[in-house]
Amino acid sequence: MSARLRCTLLATSLLVSSALASPAWAQTDSAPGTAADATSPAPGIQAPENSPVAESSTGEIVVTGTLIRDPNAVASAPVQVVGRDEIRLRQSNTAEEILRTLPGAVPSVGSAVNNGGAGSFYADLRGLGNFRNVVLLDGNRIAPADLLGRVDLNNIPLALVERVDTLTGGASTTYGADAITGVVNFITRSNFTGAEIAASKQITERGDGAYFRGDVTLGSDFADGKGNAVLSFGYQKSDPVYQGARGFSATQIDSYTGRPGGSSTSLPSSFSVGALGTQQLNVATGALVTPYQPFNYNPYNVFQTPFKRYNVYSAAHYEVADDVELYGRGMYSKNTVSTIVAPSGVFGALVTLPLSNPYLPAAARASFCANNDFNPNLAGIQTLTPAQCAAGAVATSPNDPNYRTFTTQLRIRTTDVGPRIDVYETQLFDIRGGVRGKISSDISFDVSGSYGESENFHGQDNYVSLTRVRDALLATNPNNCLSGTAGCVPLNIFGNAGAITEAQAAGLRVPATSRITSSLTQVRGQINGSVGLSSPLAERPVSFAIGGEYRKYKAAQEADALARNPSELGGGGGAITPFTGGYDVIEGFGEIIAPLVQNQPFIQELSLEAGIRQSHYSIKAPGSPSFNTTTWKAGGSWQPVDAIKFRGVYQRAIRAPNISELFQPSSTGLGSLNIDPCAGRAPTTNAALRAVCLAQGAPAFAIGVIQNPAAGQPNQTTGGNLALKPEKATTYTLGAVIRPSFVPSLTVTIDYYNIKIEDAITIPTPQDAINACFGAISAASATDPACTGIRRNPITGALDGDAGTTGGVLLGRSNAGRLSTDGIDLGVNWRHDFGPALLNLSFQGNWTNSSKFRATPISVNRECVGFYSANCGYSGSIQPEFSWNQRTTVTVGPADVSLLWRHVDAVRQEPLDVLANGPAFGTFGRIKSYDIFDSSIRFRAAEQLELTITVTNLFDKQPPIVGGSIGNVLFGSGNTYPSTYDALGRRFAFGGRLTF
Template sequence: MKTFSKRALLRASAAPAILGASLIATAAFAQEAPQGAEAEATDTIVVTGSLIKNPNLERSTPVTATSADQIELKQNNTAEDILREIPGIVPSIGSAVNNGNGGASFVDLRGLGSNRNIVLLDGDRLVPAELNGRFDLNNIPVALIERVETLTGGASTTYGADAISGVVNFITKSDFSGLEGTISNQLTEQGDGNYFRADVTMGANFDDGKGNAVFSIGYQQSDPVYQGDRSFSIFNVDSYSGAIGGSGTATPSRFTGTNPSGTATGNGTRQVTADGSAFRPTTAFDAFNFNPYNVFQTPFERFNMFGAARYEISDAVEAYTRGIFSKNTVKTIIAPSGIFGAAVDIPLSNPYMTAAQRNAFCQRNVATPTQIAAGVYTPLYTQAECDAAAVATDPNDPNYREVTTAMSRRATELGPRISEFTTTFFDYKLGFRGGITDTISWDVSGAYGESEQAQTQKGYWLTSRVRQALQATSTTDCLDTSNGCVPLNAFGPDGSITPEMNAFLNANSQVVTKTSLAQANATVSGDFGWAVPFASDAVAFAIGGEYRKYAASQESDLLSQSGDLGGAGGAAPNISGGYDVYEAFGELIVPLVQDKPFFQDLTLETGIRYSSYSVDAPSSPSYKTTTWKAGGSWTPVDGFKIRGNYAHAVRAPNIAELFAPVSTALTNLGTDPCSGSAPLNDANLAAVCIAQGAPASTIGAITNDPAGQVNYTGGGNLDLKPEKSNSWTIGAVFQPSGLRGFSATVDYFNIKIKDAITSPTPGDAVAACFDNITASSATDSACTSIRRNPLTGELFGESLTTPGLSLVTSNLGKLSTDGVDFTLNYQTDVGFAKLALSLLGTWTNSNKFQATSASYNRECVGFYSVNCASIQPEWQFSQRSTLSFEKFDISLLWRYIDSVKYEPKQLADDLAAAEVAGCSNPTTTDEDGCMVDPEFRKIKAEHYFDLTGRFHVSDEITITLTAQNLFDNKPKVVGNTIGSTSYNSGNVYPSTYDALGRRYAIAAKFRF
């Protein structure tokens, strides 16, 4: 039986709990003791808190480790940067996401969703940043990170709900003593994107080693990189036509229901001419190029503090504490606001309307669609009525007339929309631990954290004030003068809107998001003091209980709640909710056979957790769940181990999924089946479009949004139940004694989730209605749940009147993924230097999502589209080669991303739509804009290289120089409308492929 002193027990219990370690010590599998270990002679265990170079070799469940040395060589500034280099992690919301960034950065393990994994600090949960329960990576104190351990698979038994796809554990430096300061700066070769960082850490041991305290303070600041400053993103490229495109909300203004020619078929949406004198004779318009306003790197500023301390009150009791504070500001910058297809009523006596423009409104043909097709022309107003209305300024005048039209106008004179997210975060923990016997320890702790984010939106027009300002019959007064209204000149050229007009139209708004997490945990762990027959190590265990209370709210001002902000993507409703969870858990590690022929070690690991959830809601929904795991490892001979693990995990619905009210926001869609001439050739299709709210007069003239965006309606659901997951891994570890310094691992993973809490993709919602149109489709709920713009028939427009696609949250989804992780490591002395080689890679076989049993089972590995939002390649690896001399290190990092292509299912849908629409060449090589341009349907494999030189000037000073993206690789242009706005931006995928270009970083570290 292994025994260890009470002080060793204190050290072991101080170690962060990581999945696979099972909250208890496991036997080491290594050729030599880890360097820096200071355990006593009787302490032969290896725990997560020791300086393990590669924990992947010590566990039955595979763990990927990124060391502080790797972080220093890469010169990562944030936790997001660190994780971005790890294969198997799919890009999530971060600094490269501008339109769709909520002021935080998240991690997405295996592409199963950033809400299905947990981020830990030293094995502890921290307060989430928002209502989806996700932790903001911006709050991690990078300066104190010793290593980052990433584990894939169901970890709910050890950590509770949310750990369906795994955990990411940031482990801080323990027992830090001394003073360390780091200052670094990074700049692109273009001279922009400056990133400054400074950290100071100080720590000391005291009272003869009984206590230790450490404190770190840091500051970071980054500048934006504008898309207009890169050659491949200056102009917006349409993914379908390949032409320079942009938004239909442009400048000068566009209006529906105009007819400049005064003919039967002359109705349409027309843009004001460049000089502001009339409407263009055709529906062609100058699309607004929004790219130059957007950014590839969001501006960021952070101030953070971290402190930790421990003290051995006696030989049997140690007190410990940890506190973390962060205040950070993220800014997103997008193109100017405006009015985006909202319905407005305009007097024909508006002082800014020219005679030609007035006539175009009066000449609108109001005959029936059948009459129009027959060439019948009936103007809205006769010329005499129109002329009389031009001078009728009093609404009580019998000649007074108004026209209703959907207006689109970009507020270029106002400048960009800026959302400033300021987050204040703290999380504090206090605990006590000690030994019960020489082999059993206890640990009791409590923690509390809060996060508050204030989002201030600037540069937005208010749609209600645009409507009010258009209701004017003179240049000085609106019809409603109650709030200082200034009449709006929406009929002039670009630049016609004055500062006084903008001052009336513009107002800031604010949304405040608050979250809190209270935790209490008690654990008893160790071994029973006895071993099973054929084994020498004792059976080890952990039992305990845990309590967590979550609360969150979103508090919006009246403007944000109203949906009145032009181009804000919909209303931000007030949300409030919370829940409690009580849990009990137990885990065992049972060495079955040891030190026998062909059974150097055979160990079984098991665990179970029971959870009881109570939701704070009038209906008081509650859930009771049980999760469990079973795993083991077999070491037949020195240097070879087989390991495997099976886990049944659950994820309870989070606060947003439960409590968010139903509201309308923006999503992406490539092709609207009702657009173009298709409905004119198919009576059933036309009937469906009309049943969805399209006016009969718009059939044949409905357009796709040039920006590739449509409205959708969705929200929370208090009837949701926990989703369930089964996952398993099996793999092997190689560390042959004959090849000193070499190790390799290979592990297969398989994760399946049923009853998944999901919403349909845009493609799913469209397919459910339009894949098989029949005469009865016009009454099918899959079709009638889609609601169109009541003026234009389009799926985009004002959120208050255009619900768009119905993307309802339910438990009807299924997700699954599987693949193989592999690592290779080799270290040797080559005489003149030490050589270290490492390879970390992932082959992802599949990642499928099915929204409902009737939906398409969508494969997204290796594909991109509006349905496969963030890119997940089939093959991906990072390989580092380092030569270490006495005073100098040189290191090369090679990152490989496999080729990907346009989603085949979406391509097939494009082809079907092209054929129905009667496109001239509806094939896979279509070139008339009916299908995605063939040039944009594939992104070739990418190789990135980062070169680092590190100079050890003295024992106290180290200088590090890094050239990132050494060969200045440019991202592949695929256009701006092929995928999700969040990840497909600036014509490229900047979260996956480097859009900043070659950049240089320098850092100086001082140690005393």
């Protein structure tokens, strides 16, 4: 969509909302007695007895977990609720901050993910992947932000959110594909009138990490109460917190040795020197020696990514005639996220240098002459004599017969160029409109349509051009670059920081850009109501919903020539390959909730719930078959007495492959792996191992000196697969709601969940790929496809290097995977008056019994609950066995004093990682249970003014230290897991809210 069209649609939406509104001077969140008012939860995470029911900003009745919009309907699936009070007490800035701390969920890509994040924040329910759940706004899908169909949580308008409902377990029957692990439903406030101005400021105790958020919301009833319109504006800005600003993360530590670690792409430079392998320059002597100084990249990385956001949300509904209402909403968001990582450089690419390079030290020149091949076209290694080497040192013209060049694999960190900065600017526009009304007193209809589009622009700054590096290294004197690149000056790679002048650095920097666009078109119609019939033993009639839906997904990735070239950007992480893709889905669905027995002895209520959804997918690619899927659910609830209710639901869910899984071209990027079986001396003593390493592309002279992947990041090659089919899941929940009469206001919920996914669309982990080849090396064959699919650096034999020549481990995508998890959720809520004080206690806890992932039938069936490693957990994040949140709030008059206790159970190094890489150093193999406390004080200074002070990490607890090489690169950073544990330290937030 063009910028002009986006602006036109946005302006139209805002004008409609503004035109419908009229001034109002009394502010209310929802009309007294509405569903939203009745179920708004107290602070804390709730698991209410009934399915949450609310009216949204467009006037719709929303019941999370069912399409039936009867406020009396009770769905059987448990739903966790985070209310508006909890959001305000935490002074949350983004929806991701709320969801990452939910017991049973695992942290996904968010503000603490620096290296590998793409500017968007996501939710991951049950740790089975952030693309296996659906994020809804008022029960409806919004435009995805990327190629995997995920919704960016940055775009959720928190200022208008009444509450967040989280339903875990399959929900594909109700909401369609992708909802295998559940849904997150953000419910907006209904019938907002008046004005609300809110602002908050956050800062850490160390004085960094400033975060500002401001929101202005206006709303009004109009046409004698027949309609309501709301308009909200928001702004946020956060500053980075560098890992170098915290003592525990200032130096990268090797998880297995306990010594300072880092990347072998370092400074001073390292070179491949024939059979000597990789050698590093000793600047003081000019000699090439055994590598001695890895690069400490931690100080350049951040724990809090810089973020800026502007958002606008508008909604309106208007009763145009008796029982006929028009409604609509529009939202626009512009987010800018900057990820900052260590400087660029040359990461194992091949370069050619003349012996007369003006900066080449004499001792280093002598090593190259004695070990490198100066005539690769002839058999054997053709080295130079000292006389030939001396003659080449002064031969500056290629026409001179003594002019000599050699090729080497170069590793250099160009710190003088500056850190790599990736700026992601995302714009989202989503507009929805519809008409609803009554067909009869018991039956209603709703027809709606929507269109949304997201554009993510990616700018890469301070990356080094390898073409320009190669050109500058060929220069034989300060006034000449042989290939004639404009602005080229000879480059000094033979020094410490400061050796590369600004003139040289300016000649290396190149900007690169890429863009991802995605869109979602939706049309839906449904009929909702009751059939007017009921069971002979029940009073309430059978409720139903029936309808159809059409969705069209499109996405595209484009990139400039620099971003497309896998061998051009130093440290670019692989090529960004352009492609387009899409698919359509047509669905028909139906649901019923039928009370069978009511108000009978030992059966106060017995009800049945069932649903079915038939889907037809049409993939937009030549020769790609379409496919049909069926999902269904069956469940019910039984309340024998007032004090207890039992509930359960069984579902057959599906997830269709997303656009990335189908269409993504094969490309080489970075993965996580610490130990390469071909590294070190092992291949020199094991003939079978040596044969496999050679078959994978390692040169013979490198055997015995191959190094492990730099920074634990091997190259890995992945791509889409148009032959993929939907994955299938069976999920069920069984639970109870207990409200004992002898403890008034006490509610206890306990629910067991079980999710199993077959034909899962997965790729192996890098360790799986290594195990498939090297797991039984005595029986391995140099012709085994599991071995030959691994492609090594042709110069060094390593698994890292130039993405254009080194494919690394091949990770094919297929339907061969299996995933499963099960556990128990426990919720306890109690409220009691103690004279002038009101005490509110809430507890939400999770016990995860198991979480297994097997990518292929020959892969390890990896159990990851309570473990951590580079390969553990499907998402790469930590999933503890036990976790809980407990909030205590005391209200006295106009003041609330609240304490939130967050607990993460102890975890330890994955046993399979111990076998593959050895035990972690010292205490790095175990993380003790982690408890953190947040306190809040809220004071209503006047009827219109509310002030809140929040202290996060009250006792300034430091995160656990496990080193920088034991975790997945997305979530293991700064010697800890900053998405799971608090790396910022104690911080203060001051907020105010003015309403009138």
